[in-house]
Amino acid sequence: xxxxxxxxxxxxxxxxxxxxxxxxxxxxxxxxxxxxxxxxxxxxxxxxxxxxxxxxxxxxxxxxxxxxxxxxxxxxxxxxxxxxxxxxxxxxxxxxxxxxxxxxxxxxxxxxxxxxxxxxxxxxxxxxxxxxxxxxxxxxxxxxxxxxxxxxxxxxxxxxxxxxxxxxxxxxxxxxxxxxxxxxxxxxxxxxxxxxxxxxxxxxxxxxxxxxxxxxxx
Amino acid sequence: xxxxxxxxxxxxxxxxxxxxxxxxxxxxxxxxxxxxxxxxxxxxxxxxxxxxxxxxxxxxxxxxxxxxxxxxxxxxxxxxxxxxxxxxxxxxxxxxxxxxxxxxxxxxxxxxxxxxxxxxxxxxxxxxxxxxxxxxxxxxxxxxxxxxxxxxxxxxxxxxxxxxxxxxxxxxxxxxxxxxxxxxxxxxxxxxxxxxxxxxxxxxxxxxxxxxxxxxxxxxxxxxxxxxxxxxxxxxxxxxxxxxxxxxxxxxxxxxxxxxxxxxxxxxxxxxxxxxxxxxxxxxxxxxxxxxxxxxxxxxxxxxxxxxxxxxxxxxxxxxxxxxxxxxxxxxxxxxxxxxxxxxxxxxxxxxxxxxxxxxxxxxxxxxxxxxxxxxxxxxxxxxxxxxxxxxxxxxxxxxxxxxxxxxxxxxxxxxxxxxxxxxxxxxxxxxxxxxxxxxxxxxxxxxxxxxxxxxxxxxxxxxxxxxxxxxxxxxxxxxxxxxxxxxxxxxxxxxxxxxxxxxxxxxxxxxxxxxxxxxxxxxxxxxxxxxxxxxxxxxxxxxxxxxxxxxxxxxxxxxxxxxxxxxxxxxxxxxxxxxxxxxxxxxxxxxxxxxxxxxxxxxxxxxxxxxxxxxxxxxxxxxxxxxxxxxxxxxxxxxxxxxxxxxxxxxxxxxxxxxxxxxxxxxxxxxxxxxxxxxxxxxxxxxxxxxx
Numbered sequence: 001x002x003x004x005x006x007x008x009x010x011x012x013x014x015x016x017x018x019x020x021x022x023x024x025x026x027x028x029x030x031x032x033x034x035x036x037x038x039x040x041x042x043x044x045x046x047x048x049x050x051x052x053x054x055x056x057x058x059x060x061x062x063x064x065x066x067x068x069x070x071x072x073x074x075x076x077x078x079x080x081x082x083x084x085x086x087x088x089x090x091x092x093x094x095x096x097x098x099x100x101x102x103x104x105x106x107x108x109x110x111x112x113x114x115x116x117x118x119x120x121x122x123x124x125x126x127x128x129x130x131x132x133x134x135x136x137x138x139x140x141x142x143x144x145x146x147x148x149x150x151x152x153x154x155x156x157x158x159x160x161x162x163x164x165x166x167x168x169x170x171x172x173x174x175x176x177x178x179x180x181x182x183x184x185x186x187x188x189x190x191x192x193x194x195x196x197x198x199x200x201x202x203x204x205x206x207x208x209x210x211x212x213x214x215x216x217x218x
Numbered sequence: 219x220x221x222x223x224x225x226x227x228x229x230x231x232x233x234x235x236x237x238x239x240x241x242x243x244x245x246x247x248x249x250x251x252x253x254x255x256x257x258x259x260x261x262x263x264x265x266x267x268x269x270x271x272x273x274x275x276x277x278x279x280x281x282x283x284x285x286x287x288x289x290x291x292x293x294x295x296x297x298x299x300x301x302x303x304x305x306x307x308x309x310x311x312x313x314x315x316x317x318x319x320x321x322x323x324x325x326x327x328x329x330x331x332x333x334x335x336x337x338x339x340x341x342x343x344x345x346x347x348x349x350x351x352x353x354x355x356x357x358x359x360x361x362x363x364x365x366x367x368x369x370x371x372x373x374x375x376x377x378x379x380x381x382x383x384x385x386x387x388x389x390x391x392x393x394x395x396x397x398x399x400x401x402x403x404x405x406x407x408x409x410x411x412x413x414x415x416x417x418x419x420x421x422x423x424x425x426x427x428x429x430x431x432x433x434x435x436x437x438x439x440x441x442x443x444x445x446x447x448x449x450x451x452x453x454x455x456x457x458x459x460x461x462x463x464x465x466x467x468x469x470x471x472x473x474x475x476x477x478x479x480x481x482x483x484x485x486x487x488x489x490x491x492x493x494x495x496x497x498x499x500x501x502x503x504x505x506x507x508x509x510x511x512x513x514x515x516x517x518x519x520x521x522x523x524x525x526x527x528x529x530x531x532x533x534x535x536x537x538x539x540x541x542x543x544x545x546x547x548x549x550x551x552x553x554x555x556x557x558x559x560x561x562x563x564x565x566x567x568x569x570x571x572x573x574x575x576x577x578x579x580x581x582x583x584x585x586x587x588x589x590x591x592x593x594x595x596x597x598x599x600x601x602x603x604x605x606x607x608x609x610x611x612x613x614x615x616x617x618x619x620x621x622x623x624x625x626x627x628x629x630x631x632x633x634x635x636x637x638x639x640x641x642x643x644x645x646x647x648x649x650x651x652x653x654x655x656x657x658x659x660x661x662x663x664x665x666x667x668x669x670x671x672x673x674x675x676x677x678x679x680x681x682x683x684x685x686x687x688x689x690x691x692x693x694x695x696x697x698x699x700x701x702x703x704x705x706x707x708x709x710x711x712x713x714x715x716x717x718x719x720x721x722x723x724x725x726x727x728x729x730x731x732x733x734x735x736x737x738x739x740x741x742x743x744x745x746x747x748x749x750x751x752x753x754x755x756x757x758x759x760x761x762x763x764x765x766x767x768x769x770x771x772x773x774x775x776x777x778x779x780x781x782x783x784x785x786x787x788x789x790x791x792x793x794x795x796x797x798x799x800x801x802x803x804x805x806x807x808x809x810x811x812x813x814x815x816x817x818x819x820x821x822x823x824x825x826x827x828x829x830x831x832x833x834x835x836x837x838x839x840x841x842x843x844x845x846x847x848x849x850x851x852x853x854x855x856x857x858x859x860x861x862x863x864x865x866x867x868x869x870x871x872x873x874x875x876x877x878x879x880x881x882x883x884x885x886x887x888x889x890x891x892x893x894x895x896x897x898x899x900x901x902x903x904x905x906x907x908x909x910x911x
Contacts, residue, residue, distance in 0.1 A: 019429035037432040
């Protein structure tokens with residue numbers, strides 16, 4: 001992840017079981033299209049999306065940030081699993097997708113969370129339930145349970161996102177949240193780094209930073 | 219017809235010929251296509267024969283050297299022809315499925331099974347690549363040089379394929395190229411039978427296939443209809459049942475759906491089988507080692523052929539494999555527009571897997587300068603996508619040269635692929651595959667090992683090094699059984715015996731159970747034994763069942779770690795408790811008389827190679843003491859013995875020899891060590907790690 005003034009490039013990887021709708025989710029977001037039958041992803045495919053995040057606090061000021069999001073969409077079949085490290089290597093964020101009409105696909109999420117937490121430094125994980133348009137007819141995974149799982153494993157500030165690539169429900173919000181979270185994390189890291197440097201040089205500046213922090217937490 | 223020198227062979231079913239000059243002439247002729255063999259007068263050779271085929275084609279063979287050797291060949295040929303005569307009946311029905319016959323008979327109305335393209339349209343336009351002149355040339359070739367099963371391969375055939383293959387003929391050209399036509403002819407009922415036998419069966423593969431049916435070339439009209447989907451389903455599931463170990467791998471759906479445009483279901487089935495098993499070995503297996511192997515090789519080739527680009531990729535940390543793996547897995551069907559894929563497949567089926575390497579290299583070479591400007595993976599793929607979208611653009615639309623004017627970006631790609639990399643041949647690929655194979659396979663093993671060890675719920679107080687060693691011992695036993703294919707291999711009872719034999723002083727494997735012991739133990743293994751008290755319930759099986767935590771009849775790596783942990787990381791008391799549990803018939807916390815007898819049987823079994831006689835004495839003292847310590851009060855009607863765990867401890871601690879056994883001896887009878895080979899092997903992962911790093 002690199003910053004150029006108030007712009008940011010970040011890598012986002014999409015993971016999850018076969019047929020949960022990873023590609024559809026990405027296509028809805030990037031091209032705002034939906035086709036019930038997109039070709040199976042072989043290995044991985046890559047897409048770029050540019051967007052702008054408004055009103056993030058940076059150095060005590062409200063700031064806008066341009067983000068270039070590199071999206072790596074991956075194959076879901078189990079036997080491609082051994083190649084996953086090749087794709088999530090160096091990713092800043094991961095979207096883990098399950099299908100709300102398939103209990104098994106939800107069960108598979110936990111192994112992804114474990115694997116990512118083990119093998120990547122501080123990747124930002126988002127859990128997403130797809131096919132929300134089928135909720136009434138064939139939901140198998142209650143939202144409350146998914147929510148409880150996410151809070152338990154990823155922390156109380158995390159929410160499960162439920163989306164539908166078909167009718168576009170929640171897709172833009174999801175990617176917006178993911179991007180905003182990326183920007184905030186980057187600023188956070190930047191700030192800690194500055195704090196550390198400042199702390200080394202002058203105690204007074206360090207106090208200044210502390211008030212910054214209070215501001216961010218509001 | 220060509221006239222050339224070479225070697226002729228006869229096998230049970232085929233007569234084959236390959237010219238001295240590579241590529242000049244090749245024949246694979248099934249013996250049941252031969253009508254008769256005649257002697258020919260010929261002054262130049264010691265012996266000459268003419269082989270005449272069912273459609274009157276004559277192949278004259280003149281033998282050089284001793285007449286006797288020629289005669290030997292003729293006798294072998296005669297003997298095999300006599301046997302093969304019975305298959306001539308098969309020929310007629312088979313010929314009815316070959317489009318080349320239709321072409322010659324000009325019988326377009328025939329009920330020949332064909333690919334989906336006939337009904338739904340072909341991606342490659344016949345008008346452009348296979349006009350009337352081309353079709354006439356093909357027909358002429360078939361008349362002169364045989365067709366389908368009797369086709370003689372000469373440079374002229376390759377020229378014809380490059381010029382253009384008529385769409386209806388393409389399926390047959392593909393199956394001739396990869397050789398699957400011979401399988402199809404040899405097993406005429408197999409495809410239908412395998413579908414019938416598994417009509418209502420479901421497996422993981424069929425479930426995975428079902429999810430992908432609508433996602434295989436979805437833009438091709440046939441795959442928006444149930445006709446196309448059903449054909450694809452049948453071919454993929456038939457193959458998954460035909461080769462259950464491989465089953466189904468994503469990308470096979472795309473390959474099969476491409477084949478089905480030009481091939482009947484049966485043709486596509488056999489072509490898919492030949493691709494999975496011969497042309498692209500290991501590509502679609504559960505570990506996908508073949509596909510990974512070819513990526514390692516491809517990266518090496520890029521370093522050699524396009525060093526500047528390779529250097530750039532390294533500086534910018536761009537992972538080429540991540541981008542090119544789908545090209546190889548889907549035979550480009552996932553990357554390029556379909557018409558180009560088809561024309562690459564024409565080459566691929568004739569020239570084999572090197573075409574994948576050549577075309578990939580050519581793509582990188584043509585775009586070399588631009589690609590060296592790419593700052594990251596994303597820009598790199600974007601540039602390639604742009605390039606793929608321009609393949610049909612004319613390169614010299616304003617040229618005065620008529621031929622030059624028609625050349626497209628794709629023509630140039632094929633030209634670069636054919637001309638610019640003379641060092642990339644079948645034999646270099648074979649050599650490179652062999653050279654890298656062990657690294658890739660061991661790399662996969664190492665990945666499996668690391669993830670298995672990482673995923674252990676409990677490490678049984680072993681440290682990382684010890685776990686590594688246990689894994690080596692565990693895996694040594696599973697190596698041949700599972701062939702690296704399972705993500706988490708497990709150990710059944712016979713393997714467990716082998717495992718014990720490899721790590722203990724007292725187990726010799728299957729022989730320990732006697733002649734029927736193993737069968738009996740196995741039969742019982744299916745339904746968990748209720749009566750642990752049976753005298754024939756062997757110690758090793760007791761151990762196995764005790765640690766079979768999921769009651770599956772298979773031990774996982776975790777089970778084995780826990781087993782070894784109790785013995786190697788436990789103490790005197792925990793080991794006595796283990797033995798107690800192993801022999802406690804009904805898990806009521808008391809050993810009956812029969813349990814105690816079995817207990818001593820187990821001890822006798824473990825001690826049987828020890829020279830010292832005091833073990834025997836200790837066991838008889840043990841039996842006496844056990845009676846003395848019998849629990850009073852409960853169920854003593856028949857004077858039955860009842861021994862609790864605390865009492866068992868007392869009995870054992872009262873005997874020095876037994877105490878020593880449970881304190882140290884039993885643990886010391888285990889020897890967990892890496893073999894020398896394993897130690898050597900575990901160092902050689904460099905390149906493979908780089909692929910994942």
